[in-house]
Amino acid sequence: MSDTHVAVKALSQALKFEQEGRAFYLKAAEMATDDRGREMFLSLADDERMHMEMIQRQLHAVEGDGAYVLLPDLNVPDIDLGHKLFPPDQKAIEAKVGVEPSELDALALALENEIKSYDFYVGAAQSETDEAGRQMYTWLANAEMTHFDLLMNNWNALAGQAGFV
Numbered sequence: 001m002s003d004t005h006v007a008v009k010a011l012s013q014a015l016k017f018e019q020e021g022r023a024f025y026l027k028a029a030e031m032a033t034d035d036r037g038r039e040m041f042l043s044l045a046d047d048e049r050m051h052m053e054m055i056q057r058q059l060h061a062v063e064g065d066g067a068y069v070l071l072p073d074l075n076v077p078d079i080d081l082g083h084k085l086f087p088p089d090q091k092a093i094e095a096k097v098g099v100e101p102s103e104l105d106a107l108a109l110a111l112e113n114e115i116k117s118y119d120f121y122v123g124a125a126q127s128e129t130d131e132a133g134r135q136m137y138t139w140l141a142n143a144e145m146t147h148f149d150l151l152m153n154n155w156n157a158l159a160g161q162a163g164f165v
Contacts, residue, residue, distance in 0.1 A: 004066045010124050011059040017117045022048035028106045068132035076135045077142045081122050107155040118144035
């Protein structure tokens, strides 16, 4: 298996995560009963669209020239690729799920999806030898961490009966 084949496989998986995430967030926005929740889900869907476009550009570059390209104006944060995102404690979820269960369920599923994407991007960044590829995966991991934090804050607020933040 060539490096190009590995890169195409990783980028294809990344694209699938982003497509699924966008579809999920659009559906969650459609079903949200709270305007702030709807806005949050639509914003996350837009983020996933931008991630898809970035990944598609890289996929075309790798398929064409066999190499990632440095993306202009990409501010890649220095994050700890060893950091793990943990899902909320299941017992805590079960104790608080009495409020707006459909929205809490959507947030819990979104958290699981962000963790899955984050873990994938961290693994890809750690194993990527191409600097442009590593930068892109690190940037995507950071974006998923940001999404996780936003979703977790909203999950905690809703579970505490405060509403979306």
